Amino acid sequence: MVEATTLRQVQRIWAFGRLIGNSDMHAGNLSFFLSDRPLELTPVYDMLPMAWAPGSSGNMREDGIEINIDAEVPGEVWLEMQPWAQRYWRELSFNSKVSEPFRQIAAGMAEQVGQLSERLKRLA
Numbered sequence: 001m002v003e004a005t006t007l008r009q010v011q012r013i014w015a016f017g018r019l020i021g022n023s024d025m026h027a028g029n030l031s032f033f034l035s036d037r038p039l040e041l042t043p044v045y046d047m048l049p050m051a052w053a054p055g056s057s058g059n060m061r062e063d064g065i066e067i068n069i070d071a072e073v074p075g076e077v078w079l080e081m082q083p084w085a086q087r088y089w090r091e092l093s094f095n096s097k098v099s100e101p102f103r104q105i106a107a108g109m110a111e112q113v114g115q116l117s118e119r120l121k122r123l124a
Helices: 004-019 075-094 100-114 117-123
Strands: none
Touching (some): 004 075, 075 100
């Protein structure tokens, strides 16, 4: 039902989401066009760094998170998505529309993503 290219795209989406701190990825965020066979992915939505979403108190975390890499996604996919995630964090860190505290978090996350290279190469 799902071709290898579609599976690879799902893996890319998952890896990118993990690398940007999207802690709210679930099956409801992954959709397929049902009229086509084999199934094809719809555009990605709800791809945000939810690890920093405000809690019920209205406050958000004030520090970075540790990125967890799981071996269920092939190492080469993590390596492919690493520069995209690093660019994402760098762009946020330089964006004047983003608060200064979060820009500092983003700079730290860009550095952390960049330092994953050796670990990811071992998975590939």
